[in-house]
Amino acid sequence: MNNRSDCMLLAIKAAAMMIENGGETYRAEECCLSILCGCGCESVNVVAFPTVVMATAQIDGEMRTECISIKKRTINLGLIDRVNGVSRRIAAGELNVEDGFAALEKNQQKHPLHPLWISLLAAISAGSFAILFDGGAIDFLYAFVASFLARNIVHQIEKVSSYNFVSTLGGSAVIALVARAAVSISAGSNMEAIIIGAIMSMLPGLAMTNAIRDTINGDLVSGVARGAEALICAVAIAGGVAIVLSI
């Protein structure tokens, strides 16, 4: 309880991590709120949007406001779960602020964003989707390759530019390229199955789900913003595939 001023930073960082990795807005707000309440702050108020988190609280008789702007949004479900756990433990008094910081840092470092083996496993999923959508055994292989390449290219583009639109466009263009190459190499392959199987993991399912859940919970601004994000992502995927297929 000595370093109450730090608990503000901790709370807001946890909320920002939640939103950056694809958590719902109300969950981020609740997480921030419970950390601040657990640290004994007063007059707590938290506002979270997909682009910014703001919190204000009274600490030792002094009002303080902090905000963090969020530039990048990815999907990392494990991190949502762990940040949620950390905030619960702080609220219950099992962790103090310093340990909380350490736990958050550890979670961020322990999971490098895009290890190769995760890309390989995710590519198996793309292959299975290709078979589900009427593909043959050879389409499994092509969808696997397409998804693996696309995922790595998306990460490479994300390093250069923070716009999701560009990376999604690039990724889906690569998928379409691989599919076209597959059709010209082996006559028996099904281009539709390869493309759909590989784009399945890029589709904005989480953005859509979160948009709805935010809107139900009354976070109208976040709901509309995420809905727009989902729409833009879908347009980027369709555009990326169309650019290559229409040549």
Next chain:
Amino acid sequence: MHDILLTVIFSFIAVAFFAVGMHAPWRTVLIAAVDGTIGYMLYLLLCKSLAESVSVFYATLVICLIAEIIARKIKAPATIISFTAMVPLVPGIMLYRTMLFFAAGSTSEGIASTINTLIFAGSMSLAVTLATLITKIIFKRKDLKEKFGLLHKLGRLGKRQ
């Protein structure tokens, strides 16, 4: 029969590995895979007699209800399970076909296809909404108790001097 078995196996694998690809915690991967397989098979079954957008509604509803109930048991956010389990139902084929229509210059068919996709996605959203509301009503007491604890604390501490 052979086809059904193949579909079950591959939808299970697809959802499980998709969950791994999205960095889902290990304890939810298997649950999401089973949940997703149930939902996808239900969707295929319903599609034989009902319209696509109606069957996707019921399939998503079942997926989300299962996810919400299990999420409360294992204390994980419900989205982690329901989002990964819903993936085989996300209208990727429809988006692809819509794009093909527009790329070929047939705008009117493209617009019809866009509206179909939106209706499909809309009925999925409706199911997500309904599942959330249903579980909120069922688990209302417990949730309120938890929330009330938090609110009570806020009320006590929230007075400005």
